[in-house]
Amino acid sequence: MTRIAVIPGDGIGPEVMAEAMPLLAWVRTQGQEVEWEVFPFGADHFLKTGETLSDEAFVKLRDNFDAILFGAVGDPRVLDGRHAEEILLRLRRDLRLRVNHRPCAPMLDVHVPLKGVSAADIRLEVFRENTEGPYCLKGETDKEGAVDFAIHTREAVSALLRAAFQRAEKLRATLTLAHKANVLKHGHGLWMREFKTMQAEFPAVRATSMHADALLCALVQRPQDFGVIAADNYLGDLISDLLAAFQGGMGLAASANLATDQAFRCTGLFEPVHGSAPDLAGRCLANPAGMILSTALLFRHLGWQREALAVESAVLDALAKGAATQDLGGNLNTLEMGTALRGKLSI
Ligand code: NAD
Ligand code: IPM
Ligand code: MN
Numbered sequence: 001m002t003r004i005a006v007i008p009g010d011g012i013g014p015e016v017m018a019e020a021m022p023l024l025a026w027v028r029t030q031g032q033e034v035e036w037e038v039f040p041f042g043a044d045h046f047l048k049t050g051e052t053l054s055d056e057a058f059v060k061l062r063d064n065f066d067a068i069l070f071g072a073v074g075d076p077r078v079l080d081g082r083h084a085e086e087i088l089l090r091l092r093r094d095l096r097l098r099v100n101h102r103p104c105a106p107m108l109d110v111h112v113p114l115k116g117v118s119a120a121d122i123r124l125e126v127f128r129e130n131t132e133g134p135y136c137l138k139g140e141t142d143k144e145g146a147v148d149f150a151i152h153t154r155e156a157v158s159a160l161l162r163a164a165f166q167r168a169e170k171l172r173a174t175l176t177l178a179h180k181a182n183v184l185k186h187g188h189g190l191w192m193r194e195f196k197t198m199q200a201e202f203p204a205v206r207a208t209s210m211h212a213d214a215l216l217c218a219l220v221q222r223p224q225d226f227g228v229i230a231a232d233n234y235l236g237d238l239i240s241d242l243l244a245a246f247q248g249g250m251g252l253a254a255s256a257n258l259a260t261d262q263a264f265r266c267t268g269l270f271e272p273v274h275g276s277a278p279d280l281a282g283r284c285l286a287n288p289a290g291m292i293l294s295t296a297l298l299f300r301h302l303g304w305q306r307e308a309l310a311v312e313s314a315v316l317d318a319l320a321k322g323a324a325t326q327d328l329g330g331n332l333n334t335l336e337m338g339t340a341l342r343g344k345l346s347i
Pocket of ligand 2: 073074237
C-alpha cells in the first residue's frame with residue numbers, strides 16, 4: 001500500500017490542494033493501492049499550538065509514508081518565517097531530498113512571454129541543490145552588520161550534479177551549470193571542481209558552465225539553446241521562478257523534491273513552485289494547475305506513468321480549450337479551474 005502524507009499548509013496552499021485531492025481518489029479507481037493522511041502543519045497550527053513540526057511528527061512522515069504532497073507555507077503573521085523553516089526546509093534537509101527538480105515545458109504558445117518563442121521551443125529542467133547553500137540558515141547579526149553563511153559539501157554537490165548529468169544523458173539534452181565562482185571562490189569553486197570531475201564520467205553529455213548572471217540573460221534571449229540547468233540552492237531558487245514565467249506564471253509551475261538515496265521510506269515531496277500568495281489567499285482566485293501538475297510528478301515518481309500522463313494531458317486539454325484563472329487572463333475561480341483541469345478525467 002502506497003501512503004501519501006498531505007500537507008496543505010498556508011494561504012492558497014489549502015485552496016489549490018483541495019483541487020488536487022480528487023486525483024488521489026481517482027488514481028485508486030485506476031487500480032493503484034494508495035491511502036493518504038492530511039496533516040495540519042502550517043501557520044494556523046503553529047499559532048494555535050506552538051508546534052511547527054515536532055520530532056515525533058517528522059519521524060512519522062519519514063518512516064510511515066512514501067511521499068509528501070505539499071501546498072505552500074508562509075504567513076504574514078509569522079514574521080520570521082520560523083514555521084516555514086521548521087516544516088518545509090527541515091523536510092527537504094532531514095529527509096535528504098537533495099534534488100529539487102523543476103521542469104519547464106510550457107503547454108501553450110500564448111503562455112510564453114518571450115518574443116518569437118513558441119512553447120515547443122522550450123524544454124528546460126532545473127536541478128537545484130535542495131539542502132545547503134545559504135539555506136543552512138546560519139549567520140549572525142549585530143548593530144554594525146550581518147553575516148549569512150553558505151555551506152557546500154562535496155556529498156550534496158556531487159549528488160545533485162550526478163542526478164543532473166544522468167537526466168541530461170537520458171534526455172540527450174545539454175547540461176549547464178549556473179555558478180558565480182568568480183565571486184564565491186570557495187563554495188562555487190567546489191562546484192566547479194566537482195563539475196569537471198563529473199564531466200569526465202559522462203563524456204556523452206554536452207556540459208558547460210556559465211556565470212549565472214550571463215545565463216539569465218541568455219535564457220531570456222535564446223531558451224532553445226538550453227536543456228538541463230544545474231545550480232546551487234540559492235541560484236536554483238531564482239532560476240526556477242524565471243522558468244515559471246516562461247510557462248505562463250507562478251500558477252503553472254510544478255516541482256519535485258527527490259531523495260538521491262533510499263535512506264528513508266519517504267523519498268519525495270511534491271509541491272508547486274509558488275508560495276502561499278497572501279495577496280490571493282482566501283479569495284478563491286489562485287490557479288491550481290501547478291499543484292495538479294505537481295501531483296502528476298508524484299504519480300510518475302511512484303511509477304504510475306500512465307496516470308501521470310493522463311493528468312498532464314487533462315491539464316493541457318483544459319488550457320487549450322481556454323480554461324483560465326485571472327493570472328492567465330481568464331475569469332474562472334479556483335474551484336471552476338480545478339473542475340476544468342480535471343475535466344478529461346471525468347472527476
Ligand atoms: P508567491 O509565489 O506566493 O507569490 C508570488 C506572486 O505570484 C504573487 O503575485 C501571487 O499572487 C502569484 N501567484 C502565486 N501562486 C499563484 C497561483 N497559484 N495562481 C495565481 N497566482 C499565483 O511568492 P511570494 O509572494 O514571494 O511569497 C509569499 C509567501 O510564500 C512567503 O511567505 C514566502 O516565503 C512563501 N513561499 C513559500 C513557498 C513554498 O511553500 N514552497 C514558495 C515560495 C514562497
Ligand atoms: C521555494 C520557496 C522556498 C525556497 C522558501 C519558501 C523558503 O521560495 O520553494 O522555491 O526558497 O526554497
Ligand atoms: Mn522559490
